[in-house]
Amino acid sequence: MQKLLGAGEPDFFERCREVGDTILSLDNPLVMGHYDADGLSATALVANALKLKGRAFEVRTIKRVDDKLLSSIPAERNVVFVDLGSGQADLVEKYFPKAIIIDHHPPSAQTGLLQANPHAFGYDGATEASAASTAYFCFKHLDNPRIVELGIVGAVGDMQDQEGLRGLNAIMLGDSVESGVVLRTRDLRMFGRVSRPLVWFLAYCDEPFLPGLTNNDKACALFLHKHGISLKEDGKWVRYYDLPPARRKELQTALINYCNEHGVSAEATASMIGDVYIFLKEPDGTELRDAYEFSTLLNACGRHGKPELGISVCLGEAGAYESAHEVLLEHRRAIRSGIFFARKHAFDAGAFYFLDGRGEIPDTVIGTVAGAYFNSGLVERNKPILAFSNDEEGNTKVSSRGCKALIEKGLDLGEVMRKAGAEVGGVGGGHNVAAGCSFKPSAENERLFLKKAKEVIEVQLQLR
Known part of the structure; x- marks a missing residue:
């Protein structure tokens, strides 16, 4: 809930609009953002806004803000920090007193910098607003579907959707559903709903770990056959969202029963079902169609040293999605290997x-x-x-x-x-x-x- 403000003080939404308008007025700004899914979503959102307005800009992804970074940037540059900077605001101000920050981490000091940060207005940046959803409110007036999508992708990538989007995130979601950009529904929250054939949808599931099914393609095929679900239709592999709603419901019930019978904790089993967010304007069968899968794609790019590729995907640049998809496959393999190591050690x-x-x-x-x-x-x-x-x-x-x-x-x-x-x-x-x-x-x-x-x-x- 927003804290009480003094007379004449801008509220969160007014501050965001001020930040957005100021960024759009800058001459060739350097936009620097964090390399995780939320940071890439937020950085790309700012870049999309500048691109929509025909403004020149430069994007750079970074891991931290420190003296080494700040001293390497020409003092005359217009700089915008995204998903970091608030925790180092006093240091940023020392080098760039006119810098702008869009962040959701707790501010470390009072400064004169122009910032959009939910914490400054009584909202919780860990659960109610990510960097991308904060950036969304800075540029929502541009009325662009990709800006809406990236706001949600960032919040999901920051794991703020575990019990449904709340606070400022919920306001953003309401806007997106009303505009017809996003479909919210209760469904399985497992990765691969949109993009994977059913066998691999189950075999690659690690949240929760499905004893006897995870990492066992044959067992998954037998499980689906037992419940009367075809693996192929007209020669094509069937994906989860190819199933009619009634069949999806049957599969949900079958998986929950399986978890209960095989010792998966009640908490982990319950977490399988929740709100999911489908982007109706994105290509069917791709990770871009689903907020969780989109965020995982960006996270893969950031974690494997190719954050700029993730931003290129968000900007719709030719060939970027195909290249990012290959990085995602590598990312998922590394995670699966790591989880099996964790199970033993x-x-x-x-x-x-x-x-x-x-x-x-x-x-x-x-x-x-x-x-x-x-x-x-x-x-x-x-x-x-x-x-x-x-x-x-x-x-x-x-x-x-x-x-x-x-x-x-x-x-x-x-x-x-x-x-x-x-x-x-x-x-x-x-x-x-x-x-x-x-x-x-x-x-x-x-x-x-x-x-x-x-x-x-x-x-x-x-x-x-």
């Missing part, structure tokens, strides 16, 4: 589950793997998961994931990562439900980091 460390993926799981997917394992139904979600990997600079990268129930009990992984990171001279932060850190590798640093993380989590969850 993750363990209960008391205050948290721990997965050491160094040398086995790339840092580009360690967070996704940790989240997928945590949500797979293979473990009880009564404590968060922390996972280690090695980043490109040889540092130890930590990814952590929690869930709503833990947040309600007091868990704040952003605080855990900040405090544990500070203990070893590292840099950490993020949201309460998902956060990360990096630090110089050594046995002593690892011991101190995990010890401090354990202490903070135990205090937050009142375990001590």
Whole structure:
């Protein structure tokens, strides 16, 4: 809920419009955004707005805002930060006092910068607005379908749809449904609804992990045959959305019964059904048709060193989708491999589950793997998961994931990562439900980091 404002103060929507209009007035702005799905969606949304208005611009994707980055940019450039910057606003202002920020992370300091940030208006940037949905409100007046789609893609990519889109996200969704751009429906939330043949739709499912079906094509084919569902029609593989609504409902029921019979947790089973968002103006049978699959496509590009390709997809550039689809296949293979490694090697460390993926799981997917394992139904979600990997600079990268129930009990992984990171001279932060850190590798640093993380989590969850 928006906080009470003083007389004459702009509300969130007025501030967003001011930010949007100011960006559209800039001469050849440099738009810099984060490389994850929400960051790419938001950055591409800003780029689309500038493109619609015929404005020249430059786009760059970045991992962090620091002195090294800021000092490398000519001081006379007009700069726009997207999905980052609020946490380093004082540093940004030092280099670029006229910079503009669109972000949903908590601001670290009061500055004179022009910012669109839900936290400044009493909204929760972890659950009610992503960077892309914030950017949507900056440019919604342009009345463009792709801007609407990217706002939703970013929110879904930031996992703000776990119980349906809420807060500012819900307002955005209402606009999109009313305009005929988006269809919202209750359905299976598994990846591949739109783009995969039914056998692979089931065989590649890892949230939740389906015992006996996941990674077993033959068993999936037999399961479908048992329930009277054809694998092919007129020589073509049948996808989930090719099925009539009644048959989709039957498959949903069959999968839920299967999960109940094979020991999948009630929570994981219930999470299989929820709101899904179909983009009615996008090509059928492609990842662009479904918000979750679109966000996964962008995440794959960002995590595999090709964030600009993801932005090209969003801008509709020729050949970009086909190239991104190949990256997505590589991404899904890496995640599947990582999850099977996690099944064998993750363990209960008391205050948290721990997965050491160094040398086995790339840092580009360690967070996704940790989240997928945590949500797979293979473990009880009564404590968060922390996972280690090695980043490109040889540092130890930590990814952590929690869930709503833990947040309600007091868990704040952003605080855990900040405090544990500070203990070893590292840099950490993020949201309460998902956060990360990096630090110089050594046995002593690892011991101190995990010890401090354990202490903070135990205090937050009142375990001590």
